[in-house]
Each structure stands twice: as C-alpha cells, then as structure tokens.
Amino acid sequence: MKKKNIINLIKYHCEHNETGFRDEAYEIASDFDATGDSQIAHYLMALLAGADTLVPQTNDNTMPFLRKTPLTMDPLPLPIKIKDSIIGIANAVERSAGINKFLFQGAPGTGKTESAKQLARLLNRDLLVVDFDQVIDSKLGQTSKNIMELFNEINSFPQPESVAILFDEIDAIAMNRTDSNDLREMGRATSSILKGLDSLNSSVILIATTNLYQSFDKALVRRFDFTVDFNNYTREDLVDVAESISNFYLNKFKSCGRNNRLFRKIIQTMDPIPYPGDLKNLIKTSIAFSKPDAEFDYLKKLYDAIHPSSTPTDFGQLKERGFTLREIEILTGASKSQVARDLKEDKHEQ
Numbered sequence: 020m021k022k023k024n025i026i027n028l029i030k031y032h033c034e035h036n037e038t039g040f041r042d043e044a045y046e047i048a049s050d051f052d053a054t055g056d057s058q059i060a061h062y063l064m065a066l067l068a069g070a071d072t073l074v075p076q077t078n079d080n081t082m083p084f085l086r087k088t089p090l091t092m093d094p095l096p097l098p099i100k101i102k103d104s105i106i107g108i109a110n111a112v113e114r115s116a117g118i119n120k121f122l123f124q125g126a127p128g129t130g131k132t133e134s135a136k137q138l139a140r141l142l143n144r145d146l147l148v149v150d151f152d153q154v155i156d157s158k159l160g161q162t163s164k165n166i167m168e169l170f171n172e173i174n175s176f177p178q179p180e181s182v183a184i185l186f187d188e189i190d191a192i193a194m195n196r197t198d199s200n201d202l203r204e205m206g207r208a209t210s211s212i213l214k215g216l217d218s219l220n221s222s223v224i225l226i227a228t229t230n231l232y233q234s235f236d237k238a239l240v241r242r243f244d245f246t247v248d249f250n251n252y253t254r255e256d257l258v259d260v261a262e263s264i265s266n267f268y269l270n271k272f273k274s275c276g277r278n279n280r281l282f283r284k285i286i287q288t289m290d291p292i293p294y295p296g297d298l299k300n301l302i303k304t305s306i307a308f309s310k311p312d313a314e315f316d317y318l319k320k321l322y323d324a325i326h327p328s329s330t331p332t333d334f335g336q337l338k339e340r341g342f343t344l345r346e347i348e349i350l351t352g353a354s355k356s357q358v359a360r361d362l363k364e365d366k367h368e369q
Contacts, residue, residue, distance in 0.1 A: 024050070084154055084169040085147040085184070090140045095133050096263035096295070098256040104247045105134055109141045112224060118244035120216060120225045124232035125249025128296025131228040132187055134249075139183040144224065148185045151192060155208075162192065163211040170215035179222035186227040193239055209236055216242040257292040258283055264299050268306045275306060276314030281346050285322050288340055301325075315349045322350050334358050 024047050031040035051059045097105065111118055123131040139146035154165045173184055193209045216239075219225060227243070229235065240246065252260075265282055269275050286292060293301070301324060309317035323329075329336060337347045344355045351358070 082147070082172060084150055084165065084172060086150050088136070088146050088148045088185070090146060091133060091136045093133070093267065093299075095130060095137050096260040097130060097134070098251050098253070100251050101130075101134075101247060101249060104245075105138055105141075108245065108247075109138060112142055117221070119221055119223060120219065120243045120245075121227070122240065122243040122246040123226060123228045123249060124246060125230060126294060127230050128294035129249035129252070130295050131230075131249050132185070133295075134247075135183070135185050135187075135226045135228065138226065139185075139224075142183065142224065144181055144183045146183050146185055148187055151188075155192060160207070163207045166192070166208060166211040166215060170218060173215075173223055173225075174218065174220045176220070176223065179220045183224040183226060186225070188229060189227040190229045190231040190234065193236065209239060213238060213242060252294065254287075254292055257294070257298070258286050260295050261286045261292070261298050261302060264295070264302050265306070268303055272306055272309075272317075274311045274314065275309060275317055278315060278318065278349070281315075281318055281342075281349065282321075284341060284346070285318060285325065288322075289325055319350050319352070332361075334361050338362060 024043060027043045028040065028047070031037075031043055048059075108121055123134060125131055136146055149169065154162065154169060156162050156165060176182055189212075193212050213236075216225070232240075262279055262283060265279075266277075269277060286298075292298070302321065305321040305324060306317045309320055332351060332353065334347055334351070334353075337350060342350065344358050347353070347358045348355045353361075
C-alpha cells in the first residue's frame with residue numbers, strides 16, 4: 020500500500036465520493052494480495068461486498084509456532100504420476116471430498132517442499148510452515164505441550180479455509196514410538212502429533228514432508244489421507260525437468276542462446292542424473308555465471324561443472340560421448356576446423 024492510497028482514501032471519504040472510495044479500497048486490497056497478504060485482501064474484499072466476516076489473524080506474535088512462507092512462481096516440472104497426484108489433491112480439496120491431510124515422501128531434492136508451495140498457490144491459500152525450532156524444547160514434556168498448543172493454534176484460525184499448514188521434514192519431531200534407539204520424549208511427541216491430527220479442523224489443509232518414510236510410525240502414516248511418492252523419476256523425466264528449468268532461467272537472461280538438443284545431451288552424460296533440487300542449482304549457476312557476450316558459454320560451464328576432471332581440449336572424449344563438431348566447438352571454444360584436424364590426427368596416430 021502506497022502513501023497515495025491512504026491520501027486518496029481519506030480524500031474520497033471527506034468528499035463523500037463513494038465510488039472513488041470503493042475503487043481505492045479495491046486497489047489497496049489488490050496490493051495486499053499481490054504482496055502475499057491474502058488474508059487481509061480477502062477480509063477487505065468481504066467488507067466491500069457487505070459480507071459478515073471475521074478479522075483475519077495477521078499478527079505474527081499470535082502464531083509462535085508458525086511462519087508464513089512466500090509462494091514460489093518458479094517452474095516445478097514433475098513426472099506425470101506425481102503431477103496427477105498433486106492435481107488430484109487440489110481437485111479433492113476444491114470438491115470438499117473430506118480429505119485434508121497429505122504426506123509427501125521421497126529423497127531430498129525431489130520437489131516435496133516446492134510442490135507444497137505450488138499446491139497452496141493452486142488452492143489460493145496462505146502457506147504457514149511449522150517452526151520446529153520453537154516447537155522442540157529440551158525440557159521434559161514441554162515438546163508435547165508445544166505440539167498440543169500448535170494444533171490449538173491451527174484449529175483457532177478464524178478463516179481455516181484460507182490456509183495450508185506445512186510440516187516440512189516432520190520426522191524432526193515424529194519418529195517410530197517403538198524404536199529402541201528413539202528417545203522416550205520424541206515418542207511422546209509423536210503421540211501428541213497423532214492426537215493433533217485426529218482433532219484437526221477439516222477445513223485446514225495439512226501437508227507433511229519426509230525423506231525418512233521407512234522409519235515412520237505406522238500409526239502416523241495411517242493418519243494421512245493420501246501419500247505421494249516423490250521417488251518416481253525416470254532418467255527421461257529428469258532430462259525433461261532439466262530442460263524446463265533451463266528454459267525458465269534462459270527467459271531471464273536474454274543474452275544466452277538456446278540449444279536444447281545440446282543441453283539435453285550434456286545432461287544425459289550424467290550418471291546418475293540428480294534430482295530437481297540439485298539440477299536447479301547446477302543449471303541456474305551455469306547460466307548466471309556465463310559470459311554475457313558469449314551466448315552458449317553457459318553450456319560450456321554446465322559441461323565443465325558436470326565433468327570437472329575432463330580436459331577441455333579432449334576432443335576424442337567429447338566425440339565418444341556423442342557430440343558433433345559444432346557442439347564440441349561450443350563446449351571447448353576451439354574452431355570446427357581445429358577440432359576436425361585434431362580428431363583426424365588422433366585417428367591416424369591410432
């Protein structure tokens with residue numbers, strides 16, 4: 020909200036200009052929505068529409084165990100099976116199908132947390148993340164008490180249909196209660212989470228993520244309405260994901276050229292191909308650090324990052340990996356004629 024909005028609002032009120040006042044108020048509501056304060060925006064819109072509504076809970080001091088997180092607009096390319104599961108969850112929630120607790124399990128970097136953000140965006144809900152640093156306490160029994168307070172906090176939202184709660188890496192406080200290596204205190208914490216999930220307001224969406232699914236208490240797993248396995252990536256899926264990430268960042272760096280065929284060939288030289296989290300960092304860094312006056316320098320940097328021990332002028336190795344003369348020229352900076360000459364000489368020496 021800008022100073023001019025406040026000035027105009029007071030001005031229109033003093034002038035009894037109802038149309039101007041409402042238009043300015045709508046602009047303020049839109050501004051709040053654009054900056055992530057959607058609860059305030061919805062409240063203002065409801066007031067302008069003449070609806071009865073409750074004042075939204077926006078004071079962070081009243082939410083000691085939760086923090087609001089911005090929703091990403093970054094691409095999230097997913098395999099069809101996982102994507103269908105996310106869309107299915109959104110459809111079920113929109114239809115009030117009676118399911119509201121979801122578990123995302125999979126290896127680190129597979130897109131669990133980002134998918135939770137995208138799901139909240141699809142459902143037009145604020146995403147509130149549980150702050151485990153505040154929940155976990157060294158005092159005996161206090162962690163369990165904090166968990167109960169956390170769920171009371173969640174169930175007390177005046178507009179529960181406007182929020183989604185994320186227990187990111189829920190294994191931090193919920194492990195197998197019968198595991199002899201587990202602390203008794205954490206067993207009590209798991210029991211408190213089970214009770215909290217049982218009493219959760221049905222209008223609240225709760226998403227938990229974990230990469231320690233096999234160590235989960237089975238009773239906890241049963242509390243979730245649906246589990247999404249994020250380990251369902253094939254090599255081809257990961258190549259497609261990498262290309263999607265690359266295209267997204269290339270749109271931001273206009274000086275870089277596109278050569279998707281060469282890009283995919285570079286990614287396919289990796290064994291194994293990493294999950295999306297690591298791919299994103301690798302690709303983004305290669306593009307951001309590339310020379311602005313060399314449109315394909317990011318491809319060279321990408322290849323060098325993937326194969327740091329390779330000799331830049333080892334044309335024979337590049338050819339064995341399936342790269343053409345033009346592609347070797349891009350990856351090494353040598354001219355095509357030099358590449359062809361050196362490859363010919365190597366062939367004669369053999």
